[in-house]
Amino acid sequence: MDTRSRSSFSPSRPLPPIDRRTVLKTLGLGAVGLAGVPLLSACTGGAGPAGGSSKSLTFGSSASDDVPKRAYQAVVDAFQKKESATVTVNTVSHNDFQNKINSYLEGSPDDAFTWFAGYRMQYYAGKGLLAPIDDVWQQIGSNFSDALKKASTGPDGKMYFVPNYNYPWGFFYRKSFWSEKGYAVPTTFDELKTLAAKMKGDGIIPIGFADKDGWPAMGTFDYINMRLNGYQFHVDLCAHKESWNQPKVQAVFDTWKALLPYQDPGALGQTWQDAAQFLGQKKTGMYLLGSFVTQQFTDKTILDDIDFFPFPAIAVEGQDAIEAPIDGLLLSKKGGQNQTAKDFLQFMGTPEAQNTYYSIDSSNIATAKGADTSKFTPLNKKCADAIANAKHISQFFDRDALPAMANNVMIPALQSFIKDGTVDIKNLESQAASLYAAQ
Incomplete structure (x- = not known):
């Protein structure tokens, strides 16, 4: 998100746990008091x-x-x-x-x-x-x-x-920095991985990332899911009309795993605002977030230097779907x-x-x-x-899914995945089945 955010159920932004687009910790119905x-x-x-x-x-x-x-x-x-x-x-x-x-x-x-x-x-x-x-x-x-x-x-x-x-959510970057380094906008996932490897070789953190507040990583999950399995699968998975315990979901995490070596290793300790500053300072090459990221650039020279590109194509539907909460x-x-x-x-x-x-x-x-x-x-x-x-326009996982699924299940699962690259989709399905049945 989105402020969504801008921004944090964590976003326009937002609106977050990100400062912009976080996910609810209460799903409630009396589960949380009036404190x-x-x-x-x-x-x-x-x-x-x-x-x-x-x-x-x-x-x-x-x-x-x-x-x-x-x-x-x-x-x-x-x-x-x-x-x-x-x-x-x-x-x-x-x-x-x-x-x-x-x-x-x-x-x-x-x-x-x-x-x-x-x-x-x-x-x-x-x-x-x-x-x-x-x-x-x-x-x-x-x-x-x-x-x-x-x-x-x-x-x-x-x-x-x-x-x-x-x-819209997309990869944001500084035009002058890319021109100086000779980087080209990738349109396929293979091109994205090649570009990230080149950036890493140049001593740059290729992909800015921040998931201290939990919700930002959902944007990466959504895009890889939609690019691999299509927009309708995203909608049906969020509604639990599709099971989490299936090869299509495992493929999302397996594909994402290829990007983990190129994401900022300090992601779990950073807010989206922190990561935005690193992008502005040219410490990272690109940053997947909503356009609210530009709120962090008060220097007009930097703001005018910001551009973005859609998440690259992987399999089905090319780049037809966009996250635009x-x-x-x-x-x-x-x-x-x-x-x-x-x-x-x-x-x-x-x-x-x-x-x-x-x-x-x-x-x-x-x-x-x-x-x-x-x-x-x-x-x-x-x-x-x-x-x-x-x-196709998606609303972002924490807005398209059951609140408790987004906050209580996906946030810890994604943060654990970012940390060590592992995920238990059978456990995700078990929790989803219980939560959606109880609503």
């Missing part, structure tokens, strides 16, 4: 207009990194001015927000809050912890594609989510009774609000039709084109 609630309401990230207003709402945000935090504050400021409303912003660290989401929603949640599309939204909608916003979508529905509408729909067919942005806003069940909170989500679904967000955080791609693209950098345009031209 997390004070944490989620303790930090106020922004205040409303002085003097108060009869129109008010509280907004829970996991956009704790500097850039997205300021971007959401700009949206809040614009809404307050437009509607003469008061918005109290409660900003919590991305990972804490995601890890405490179950107790948060079952306790005293804010009216509106940042979250993700797809299964990670549908799960809580199905538990009755979210408020439907069909009336909001009657006003903003024409601003979104059918694919975005589908990703915003709950299991009951009602609308729950307002998309703000999405962002969608981040946006939801209403808690309580927030559904607050018309001003609904108005805030309606505002978020307009080009005006998304342009305001983008004016601060240009690492993401606005989802609303009519959003201003005239200020897109070449990298922004490339990201947008990659999403627009993809035949």
Whole structure:
């Protein structure tokens, strides 16, 4: 992820355990007490207009990194001015927000809050912890594609989510560094391995990697899985319509094992932000992450030097599928009774609000039709084109799968694999069978 993240259930980013895109530690249903609630309401990230207003709402945000935090504050400021409303912003660290989401929603949640599309939204909608916003979508529905509408729909067919942005995952690198070294963009997995070997021979860590927070490694798993077995297999595996204990899954890990010697050996002790800095400093050759990685490059010279390429083809479907998680806003069940909170989500679904967000955080791609693209950098345009031209768009494993499977099973399994290159797919299947049967 994605902030997803940007970003961390760990992402737009995010939103993480990454600072951006982590995975929930609670799947809950009462498994975790309300101890997390004070944490989620303790930090106020922004205040409303002085003097108060009869129109008010509280907004829970996991956009704790500097850039997205300021971007959401700009949206809040614009809404307050437009509607003469008061918005109290409660900003919590991305990972804490995601890890405490179950107790948060079952306790005293804010009216509106940042979250993700797809299964990670549908799960809580199905538990009755979210408020439907069909009336909001009657006003903003024409601003979104059918694919975005589908990703915003709950299991009951009602609308729950307002998309703000999405962002592609790919290999990011510094153009000048590659030009200096004579590196060429790989389009096949064999070319990727050859390039990585050349970088290692040049004394560079070929592939930047960071998995201290658990979720980032899921992006590598997803891409190798989709490139080997296809997009539909990814979806079915996440839904446990396919077994983990089969040759197709083992092939994903066997293929990935060929990259382990080229990944940063310090990955398990690094956050995604750490790895981004190493890329900017030319200590690593490339880095597989979402485009929110560019939030870390405050030096315009470095930012303008960043480019990316899609994960190379391996077997089926070439490079047709792309990871492009969608981040946006939801209403808690309580927030559904607050018309001003609904108005805030309606505002978020307009080009005006998304342009305001983008004016601060240009690492993401606005989802609303009519959003201003005239200020897109070449990298922004490339990201947008990659999403627009993809035949299949995945949401990222921790958003497409059952929360407990992502957090309780995949994070430790992937971290163990990164450490020693071994994985027990029979055990993965046993845990998956128990978790999905219990939901």
